[in-house]
Amino acid sequence: MTTGNLRDLYQQVILERYKKPKFRGVTAPVHRHQRGHNPSCGDTIELTVQLDGTGDRIEEVRFEGEGCAIAMASADLMAEAMRGKTTAEALDMVQRFQTMMQGKAEFSTEHRKLNVMQGVSQFPVRIKCATLTWHTLKAALEASTQPTEFVSNE
Amino acid sequence: MTIIQEKTLSARTRPDFPILNQTIHGQPLVYLDNAATSQKPIAVLEALRQYYEHDNANVHRGVHTLSSRATDAYEGARDQVAAFVKAASRQEIVFTRNASEAINLVAYSWALSTLKPGDEIVLSVMEHHSNLVPWQMMAQRTGAVLQHVELTETEEFDFEQFKSLLSEKTKLVAVVHVSNTLGCINPVKEICVEAHKVGARVLIDACQSVPHMAIDVQELDCDWLVASGHKMCAPTGIGFLYGKLDLLRSQPPFMGGGEMIADVFLDHSTYADLPHKFEAGTPAIGEAIALGAAVEYLSKIGMDQIHAYEEDLTRYLFRQLATIPELRIYGPKPNADGSGRAALASFTAGGVHPHDLSTILDQAGVAIRAGHHCTQPLHRYLKAQSTARASLYFYNTREEIDVFVAALKDAIEFFGGLFG
Numbered sequence: 001m002t003t004g005n006l007r008d009l010y011q012q013v014i015l016e017r018y019k020k021p022k023f024r025g026v027t028a029p030v031h032r033h034q035r036g037h038n039p040s041c042g043d044t045i046e047l048t049v050q051l052d053g054t055g056d057r058i059e060e061v062r063f064e065g066e067g068c069a070i071a072m073a074s075a076d077l078m079a080e081a082m083r084g085k086t087t088a089e090a091l092d093m094v095q096r097f098q099t100m101m102q103g104k105a106e107f108s109t110e111h112r113k114l115n116v117m118q119g120v121s122q123f124p125v126r127i128k129c130a131t132l133t134w135h136t137l138k139a140a141l142e143a144s145t146q147p148t149e150f151v152s153n154e
Numbered sequence: 155m156t157i158i159q160e161k162t163l164s165a166r167t168r169p170d171f172p173i174l175n176q177t178i179h180g181q182p183l184v185y186l187d188n189a190a191t192s193q194k195p196i197a198v199l200e201a202l203r204q205y206y207e208h209d210n211a212n213v214h215r216g217v218h219t220l221s222s223r224a225t226d227a228y229e230g231a232r233d234q235v236a237a238f239v240k241a242a243s244r245q246e247i248v249f250t251r252n253a254s255e256a257i258n259l260v261a262y263s264w265a266l267s268t269l270k271p272g273d274e275i276v277l278s279v280m281e282h283h284s285n286l287v288p289w290q291m292m293a294q295r296t297g298a299v300l301q302h303v304e305l306t307e308t309e310e311f312d313f314e315q316f317k318s319l320l321s322e323k324t325k326l327v328a329v330v331h332v333s334n335t336l337g338c339i340n341p342v343k344e345i346c347v348e349a350h351k352v353g354a355r356v357l358i359d360a361c362q363s364v365p366h367m368a369i370d371v372q373e374l375d376c377d378w379l380v381a382s383g384h385k386m387c388a389p390t391g392i393g394f395l396y397g398k399l400d401l402l403r404s405q406p407p408f409m410g411g412g413e414m415i416a417d418v419f420l421d422h423s424t425y426a427d428l429p430h431k432f433e434a435g436t437p438a439i440g441e442a443i444a445l446g447a448a449v450e451y452l453s454k455i456g457m458d459q460i461h462a463y464e465e466d467l468t469r470y471l472f473r474q475l476a477t478i479p480e481l482r483i484y485g486p487k488p489n490a491d492g493s494g495r496a497a498l499a500s501f502t503a504g505g506v507h508p509h510d511l512s513t514i515l516d517q518a519g520v521a522i523r524a525g526h527h528c529t530q531p532l533h534r535y536l537k538a539q540s541t542a543r544a545s546l547y548f549y550n551t552r553e554e555i556d557v558f559v560a561a562l563k564d565a566i567e568f569f570g571g572l573f574g
């Protein structure tokens with residue numbers, strides 16, 4: 001029953017990150033805070049971001065929320081990949097991730113871990129699950145220090 | 155005996171649904187999302203085709219032959235729907251796009267012109283968004299207050315609490331007949347009796363009952379009843395409102411336009427008689443005619459037979475699901491004979507998210523729904539972020555339930571160990 005496609009979608013790394021996320025929680029201190037919501041399924045995500053002294057480099061990203069394996073693993077892998085990135089680099093990666101979901105790009109060696117999410121592009125109805133956390137990060141980084149309203153990926 | 159009956163009903167009807175005869179990811183399709191929308195039999199597709207190939211014209215607007223044929227067929231469909239729900243008069247059936255539009259019609263026409271600040275509207279926590287949002291909008295505009303009936307321990311409509319909410323302030327009770335998430339069958343007849351004692355009107359959301367059981371609006375004594383064609387073998391884009399004649403007569407129009415008028419001047423108009431007063435503009439003629447065909451199709455099988463067959467499937471479904479200890483199934487358990495609830499099951503499976511379940515089941519050809527099924531407040535009430543739902547119709551079989559349950563077990567195992 002578990003065909004090749006499913007194995008591509010639910011790679012071991014994804015299942016492991018779903019089960020044992022490394023970046024669940026809230027950063028201390030919180031410099032950016034953003035909630036995201038997927039109205040069609042009810043999944044939610046709450047991101048907090050800690051920046052360095054310049055205010056332009058990410059020290060840490062953490063997430064809370066409830067969602068499917070794809071959404072949660074995507075958030076955890078994203079949080080890991082964001083450590084030490086400048087805002088501009090982070091926004092570039094958001095863009096790249098979205099392009100990867102269309103099956104048109106992948107990450108280079110430094111971030112190849114993120115490529116485990118590539119299988120999602122074969123399941124168009126699940127792309128929203130994977131991108132929710134990335135949309136939310138983009139909103140967090142583009143917002144002022146005040147948390148904004150919910151972002152929704154619809 | 156029941157087994158023979160079951161085999162005959164699905165075996166008899168499946169050839170009428172060509173869509174069911176296909177493979178998904180190499181597996182035979184098992185369509186278990188009937189609460190979202192049902193499949194359409196050939197008889198309904200043929201009615202659409204016949205209309206567009208032979209009779210297409212606008213209704214009530216011409217004296218030529220095609221217009222008269224189209225009008226006869228359209229009004230004939232109204233007769234069929236009126237007979238199907240046992241309305242006292244054909245004028246009590248208003249065609250709408252769907253149940254949501256029918257509810258909005260009652261809201262904008264009746265509630266907006268009737269409700270006063272402090273009046274109370276009683277709903278329940280299990281309502282579909284379609285039977286919540288219009289009333290929230292009316293409450294904002296009129297100053298009426300919303301109240302919500304909660305659930306009993308068995309996750310059914312709390313009738314005692316309902317009675318305690320009623321007072322002379324209650325002007326409207328709007329409740330679902332069969333919950334699309336819990337599958338419970340609400341005591342709508344008794345609800346009408348109690349509501350009428352305090353002079354309140356009752357609207358029944360019958361989206362999940364009309365397709366599955368015989369409905370008699372006169373016996374229920376409800377003031378309005380709404381349903382969507384697409385859940386009862388008809389196309390999308392057509393639904394209906396039943397309303398008691400005197401009440402509909404007293405209500406102002408909902409939308410203005412052609413079709414709903416008697417006499418139009420530049421500065422004012424008089425309105426058409428029922429039901430046309432509520433059908434502004436060219437209606438969904440082909441879809442209405444196809445709804446008539448769907449009603450005829452269902453009546454030929456017999457609603458009591460459909461209901462009995464679905465009870466048998468329900469019994470089997472719940473027996474099979476009971477073999478999966480990880481499941482939490484919402485709503486009441488069926489009685490030993492499968493009666494007492496709808497042929498659907500909303501559930502969560504341990505730590506496996508419903509979206510993941512649905513994707514894995516889809517690979518096995520099994521179509522189920524995952525999400526909040528347009529009952530977000532109910533999910534919040536149940537403290538479930540989302541659920542998976544399998545919902546059956548008379549063309550489903552025990553064998554399909556077996557495929558579904560096996561795929562569900564595989565999916566849980568696939569994620570397994572993860573949460574062990």
Ligand SMILES: Cc1ncc(COP(=O)(O)O)c(C=O)c1O
Pocket residue numbers: 189190252253254255282284285330332333334359361362382528
């Ligand atoms: C109980 C219930 N009420 C209302 C609706 C709304 O139906 P529609 O979207 O066809 O207006 C549905 C279907 O989704 C339903 O199951």
